[in-house]
Amino acid sequence: MKIGVLALQGAVVEHIAMLRSLGVEAVPVRLSEGLVGLDGLVIPGGESTTIAKLLIRFDLLEPLRRTIGQGTPVYGTCAGMILLARDIGIATQPTLGEMDIVVTRNAFGRQLDSFEQDIAIPVLGDALFHAVFIRAPAITCAGPAARELARLDDGTIVAARQGSLLVTAFHPELSGDTRMHEYFVAMCAAARQDDAANAVHSRHADSADVLTATDYRPSTIDHRPED
Numbered sequence: 001m002k003i004g005v006l007a008l009q010g011a012v013v014e015h016i017a018m019l020r021s022l023g024v025e026a027v028p029v030r031l032s033e034g035l036v037g038l039d040g041l042v043i044p045g046g047e048s049t050t051i052a053k054l055l056i057r058f059d060l061l062e063p064l065r066r067t068i069g070q071g072t073p074v075y076g077t078c079a080g081m082i083l084l085a086r087d088i089g090i091a092t093q094p095t096l097g098e099m100d101i102v103v104t105r106n107a108f109g110r111q112l113d114s115f116e117q118d119i120a121i122p123v124l125g126d127a128l129f130h131a132v133f134i135r136a137p138a139i140t141c142a143g144p145a146a147r148e149l150a151r152l153d154d155g156t157i158v159a160a161r162q163g164s165l166l167v168t169a170f171h172p173e174l175s176g177d178t179r180m181h182e183y184f185v186a187m188c189a190a191a192r193q194d195d196a197a198n199a200v201h202s203r204h205a206d207s208a209d210v211l212t213a214t215d216y217r218p219s220t221i222d223h224r225p226e227d
Contacts, residue, residue: 004029004034042077074098134174137169139167
């Protein structure tokens with residue numbers, strides 16, 4: 001399995017290290033060519049404004065949208081969550097806009113207000129997850145297409161999933177807990193299996209069409225009885 005990590009800015013090395021610890025082939029992605037052949041993509045935390053500018057500079061916005069449209073799983077952490085949201089309340093900042101969530105940047109304050117907290121994430125099991133929030137955003141609204149995965153004690157949504165898209169407001173690559181990455185890898189494996197099944201089904205359908213055409217082709221043999 002091959003998972004890319006968008007390597008324009010942010011916590012790239014940490015995500016690659018955690019994915020590789022799970023036995024995954026993890027590679028940095030800087031150009032659109034790097035999106036080809038991936039089973040999944042991580043958009044790491046960092047500075048969302050800077051990453052957005054670099055996406056435009058390197059002509060990556062539309063290739064990323066196409067990658068998402070093709071069903072490739074994408075996991076956005078912190079700044080990555082901002083970039084995937086359909087609404088961040090700032091019209092001048094470009095985003096991918098592919099996920100039905102409204103996100104507030106720096107929802108908990110500035111750098112000095114960063115914090116760590118153990119939170120419940122039911123899809124990961126019963127054990128709490130030690131989440132690291134650094135100038136973190138928050139999901140203020142999740143539309144019907146998106147499903148929340150975790151909240152803080154005050155009700156703030158900090159993780160969600162929408163089909164092949166996964167987001168967290170925190171930095172799982174800094175926690176030492178691999179379960180969020182394992183969850184994403186499982187998403188990628190499931191999508192890969194679905195692609196393989198669809199390819200087999202398509203080949204069988206094509207074969208069936210050929211056989212049907214052959215079966216009903218007029219015979220060239222004269223079956224009339226001899227005089």
